[in-house]
Amino acid sequence: MDHPISDDPKSPLLPLHHDPDPIQQSQSFLSGLKSTLTLKTLFVLLGPLLCTIICLCVKLDGPVASRNMLAVLVWVFAWWFTEAVPMPITSMSPLFLFPLFGIASADDVAHSYMDDVIALVLGSFILALAVEHYNIHRRLALNVRFSNL
Template sequence: MVGVIAWVFTWWITEAVPLPVTSMCPLFLFPMFGIASADSVAHSYMDDVITLVLGSFILALAVERYNVHRRLALNVTLVFCGDPLNPTMLLLGLCATTFFVSMWLHNVAAAVMMMPVATGILHRLPPADEQPKLMNKFSRAVILTVVYATPIGGISTLTGTGFK
């Protein structure tokens, strides 16, 4: 086992082969040398929680690729912003949206997906040339809204938290 680990470590450090190939070496080397069964090694690679997190990241990347985050940002601003801009309602809308998304995705994946939504909302706001300090505080509040709403929404379902 020490020899296999040294071999994989050397390949990892030197990048003699691509890292995905290096990371899969124990999957076929451990059973070949009789260190562990193929089932136990494969189970270590694809645990239920790892699969859930991986699926959430893939879903978040698909959402970003097809610009769902832009549509979400536009709809949040349309629904929660009145004719005079109400920052409290905008933060509430972003918080509710992040809460809902985090219920169905893993917390980290939901935060990864909602950060472009938050920055998209900030880009849609009119420039605050006369009040840059106020806009800076509002920008921080928007980012903190995503950061705090993500774990709160995640604890409401098993999918969001990733626990078994």
């Protein structure tokens, strides 16, 4: 039963009376399942899955934190190698994974991300992007060129 699309703003967006058809529901479920189970979804789940396997199966001589570090390293490497999640998320994942697995405190991890030299380099990159965005580099080059004439 087709419902015509109406331009009336008070008409309901979805049909009010719907008789469930089991065949249509199963096809809808299968299409939803196919759209969810993609290669990218598999790659996103690959990192935590490998981490879990390492935590459960690998026994290393030494503290448990060394095994957890290996597991987190494999998780981050899997996301980096497959590009399952955006690179900024992959690069920042140790900020929440290290404290979660008891490898290091959140303060120690955050301090290692924002060293003085890293802040200097990050600031210079931001400044370079601003110069490029507003074409200051071209304006400067044109001023230097025409000032010598």
